[in-house]
Amino acid sequence: MASLKSFASVDRFIAEIASPATLRPAYVLLGDEVFLYDRCRKAVLATLAPEDTRDFCLHDLDLSDTSIFEILDRAQTPSLMAPFQVLFVRNLKTLYGRGSKKEEFAAIDAYFRSPNPQALLLFVADHLRIPTDLRKMDYQDKERFEKIRETLGDWCGFVELARVDENDAIKWVTTTAESRNIKFDPDAARELVDSLGADMMLIASEFEKLLLYVSAPVLSSTSVILIAAKDPEGVRTSSALDTFQPTPSTSTPREAGEPLTKSRVTLGDVETMVLAAKQRSLYELTDAISAKDRPRALLLLHGLLNASDGGEDAAIGHLYMLARTFRQMLIISEKNVRDPRAIWQVLWQGFRMPPFAAEDLIKQARRYKSRRELTRAIRLVARADLELRSSPANKLLVLERLILDLSTEPKPTPYDPTHQFAMEL
Structure with missing residues (x-):
């Protein structure tokens, strides 16, 4: 992966820790990209913390529970059970909270002026989010990044765990x-x-x-299928497949057992x-609906049904996802969400959309002028759901009528309570 720019920082880190000559006394793992962090951790364990001594040399510490003084003291004290010590220190943001922390940073400077060569400190700064393009980093994250660099840059190596x-x-x-x-x-x-x-x-x-x-x-066309069926008394009975003779195949012969x-x-x-790949077509459908593009919406509906394993029989599942998506748009609209990152604050765990759909869903929600339009869409989905559960003669017609209704500008009509349908969405 050396040729991939997004992995370059991690690859340099892995190369450095592989040799005592290039190993630094400490590193800061900057960013919340879990995949890259996992690669770094696995490399450290494989190189510096072998399994037979891992219980004695690996320390996972948290600055919210353990003071930096205790962590540095542990790093400075040689272990009697292992030749090398590895200390992962999480919650680095605690060092940059309220107060000057002069004593803490003085202790850090004192340790790194004479570090233990048989110990490695790894500070985890996963409170930062580093985008693929560093120029697009959030202002607050950029300030935090610079503060860490100013205070630890003289002693620690920096590994940027940016978005890939x-x-x-x-x-x-x-x-x-x-x-x-x-x-x-x-x-x-x-x-x-x-x-x-x-x-x-x-x-x-x-x-x-x-x-x-x-x-x-997978089943080969040259396979011979034998079925051993037993009657209640345990006596084997003959099956028509016992005498099945495969048709000669022109494919390349395989070795036995391959x-x-x-x-x-x-x-x-x-x-x-991949579930998210299936959901992509659904968000394309809601995009056409919110844009009032009826021809495209109908084409996407048919494509969604053709791609479904159950075809029209999967209609209830599609309606559930439609209702869920409109409910998400309703909350986004009510909370006036404009930034995809704010979605995680207004939508709870289990009710969030895939990351790729966040920006699109905000755009779709903004196409609706009022809360009434979105609640109307949810009512239309509920009515279609009730029709489908009533065993209609043609499920496709129910779905097509729903898509046409959703893609049409609502006409002002007097409120009619009979249009309310109870549905668990």
Whole structure:
């Protein structure tokens, strides 16, 4: 991964800790990119904290529970059970809270003037969010970054755990798959990264799931299927498949016992296995609805149904997601959310959209002029849900009528309480 710019800072860090000549007494891990932090931690453990001595040499400490004086004292004291000590120190922001902290920083300076060569301090500054382009860093984060650099820069190495660039994430997916002898189609890699908002921790998790999916043995056309059926008395009965003779195949012969796998991840695999990729089509549908683009909305509806495993039978699930999306837009509109980062403050855990959809959903919510328009949309979805649960003759017509109603400017009508439908959304 040395050729990927987003991984350069971590790669330099891993190279430095591999040699005593370049190892510094301490490092600051700046940023909240969990995937890169995980790579750093694994490299440190593999290089400096072998498993047989890890219980004696690895210390996970928190500045909110343990004072910096105690941490420095522990780093300075040699261990009788292990030749080297590794100390991960979380909550670095505690050092930059209220008060001057003169005594704390004086103790840090005193330690680093004569550090223990058999100890490594790793300060974790995960309260900072570092974007891919450092020029776009939030002003408050930039101030915090500079303050840490001013106070610890003379003694510590800095490892920037910034957000991974989308193109680098795509390259990581394809090259990592190739290293495992699996072909990852470029359009599939882009869809995976786009649908997860270039969140590397999520990408890595879904990546492993996809590789397991395509690596699972599949049924060969040359396989002989034998079914052993037993009657209640335990006597084997003959099955028609016992005498099944496979049709000769023209495919390349395989060695005995060799598993037959796809060894390739396609766009269809990503759309099948990754929930966020399925949701992308739904947000495109709500975008067309909010823009009152009826032809595009109908096309997207049919595409969504065709891509669903259950087709029209999956309509209830699509309605649930539509209702959920309009409820999210209603809250965004009521709270007047303009910045995607503020969404995490107004939408609770379990009710948030995927990262890639945050900005789009804010834009869609702003197209609605009032709260009444959004509540009308929720009522229309509720009415369609009631119709579908009443076993209509044609589910597709119910869905098409719903999309046309949602994509049409509402006409002023007198309030009619009979239009209220109870529905658990």
